[in-house]
Amino acid sequence: MIRFITDTEEKKKISRQILEALTEWFEVEESREAFIRESVDQPFWAAFSDDVPVGFLCLKETGPETVELAVMGVLKDHHREGWGRRLFAAAKDHAAREGYSFIQVKTVRSGMYEDYDKTNEFYKSLGFKELEVIETVWDEANPCQIYVMGLKSAVETIAVRHSYRGRFSEEPVPEEDLKTIASSGIAAPSGCNKQTTDIIVVNDPDVLGKIKASIDPPVAQTAPAMIVVLSRKINAYRDRCFAIQDYSAAIENMLLAIVELGYQSCWYEGHITDEDRICDKIASILNVPEGYDVVCVLPVGKALDDFHAPSKKSFSERVKFNSFT
Numbered sequence: 001m002i003r004f005i006t007d008t009e010e011k012k013k014i015s016r017q018i019l020e021a022l023t024e025w026f027e028v029e030e031s032r033e034a035f036i037r038e039s040v041d042q043p044f045w046a047a048f049s050d051d052v053p054v055g056f057l058c059l060k061e062t063g064p065e066t067v068e069l070a071v072m073g074v075l076k077d078h079h080r081e082g083w084g085r086r087l088f089a090a091a092k093d094h095a096a097r098e099g100y101s102f103i104q105v106k107t108v109r110s111g112m113y114e115d116y117d118k119t120n121e122f123y124k125s126l127g128f129k130e131l132e133v134i135e136t137v138w139d140e141a142n143p144c145q146i147y148v149m150g151l152k153s154a155v156e157t158i159a160v161r162h163s164y165r166g167r168f169s170e171e172p173v174p175e176e177d178l179k180t181i182a183s184s185g186i187a188a189p190s191g192c193n194k195q196t197t198d199i200i201v202v203n204d205p206d207v208l209g210k211i212k213a214s215i216d217p218p219v220a221q222t223a224p225a226m227i228v229v230l231s232r233k234i235n236a237y238r239d240r241c242f243a244i245q246d247y248s249a250a251i252e253n254m255l256l257a258i259v260e261l262g263y264q265s266c267w268y269e270g271h272i273t274d275e276d277r278i279c280d281k282i283a284s285i286l287n288v289p290e291g292y293d294v295v296c297v298l299p300v301g302k303a304l305d306d307f308h309a310p311s312k313k314s315f316s317e318r319v320k321f322n323s324f325t
């Protein structure tokens with residue numbers, strides 16, 4: 001089990017326990033103590049096997065766009081059990097959600113020591129790419145290999161997007177970001193290019209307040225902005241109307257843009273289009289003309305609460321190659 005640790009004493013205890021057992025990598029007391037000290041202020045994940053800590057990982061911000069895998073260790077008896085990979089997956093998810101573009105990690109370059117060769121192979125297997133070797137970071141006997149990984153490919157963003165229903169920070173969403181999100185929505189494909197989806201961006205606190213008051217039971221009450229999705233039932237050809245597919249593609253594009261920019265959201269459609277027709281109240285607040293349906297609202301803001309991916313069926317249950325059986 002991987003847990004996000006916030007208690008400073010627990011962080012110190014776990015990091016000391018693990019690093020002191022990994023003398024091949026952390027033999028210099030001074031630097032080991034520095035790792036333990038610094039871990040207290042860093043995002044910190046620990047791996048537990050039968051409630052006993054067997055590994056941990058810390059992240060450190062090294063610039064507005066980049067975070068570093070500052071330190072990571074898994075007890076030797078628990079190598080090859082997947083703990084390192086799971087720790088890294090949790091940290092990478094967190095870094096991507098926080099809006100960082102890159103994650104870097106430093107180690108002694110391959111070809112120097114057998115234990116570090118394994119470390120290099122491990123980082124490469126996680127998807128890290130060799131950026132540069134700098135001889136002067138540590139010393140001549142320990143040339144520093146810097147690895148980097150982009151966190152903002154479409155595939156990465158898809159992997160870290162989950163519905164967020166927690167509290168948002170009060171921090172306003174800059175208009176540029178809201179424009180980027182809306183532009184991503186209208187860039188989506190649409191049947192016969194009929195472009196049946198329109199968008200209203202809501203960031204005026206008064207208007208936002210009225211919309212929030214109309215949503216009962218309440219959701220997204222702390223969101224500093226909302227995207228309201230409108231749809232028109234226009235036939236693409238003959239009697240074929242693809243309006244639902246059109247707005248679904250637009251919504252998914254916007255959800256991905258929202259996550260890539262470091263915000264969170266949730267596709268609220270069922271909630272607002274149910275029998276109580278909250279969508280019609282929202283349409284009236286926003287002066288939406290006849291012929292346009294409000295089909296969905298997407299809150300936009302920075303997440304305050306932690307959240308997890310819901311469980312989904314396995315790949316093989318849902319994906320087949322060449323035949324269903």
Ligand SMILES: Cc1cc2nc3c(=O)[nH]c(=O)nc-3n(C[C@H](O)[C@H](O)[C@H](O)COP(=O)(O)O)c2cc1C
Pocket residue numbers: 161162163164165266267268269270271272309310
């Ligand atoms: C058409 C549609 C309608 C949805 N309506 C709601 C909703 O009204 N309220 C809500 O909390 N989530 C809603 N969701 C979000 C789903 O519950 C969520 O996508 C699903 O549980 C999978 O979780 P994930 O988005 O984290 O992968 C909706 C999703 C879709 C695609």
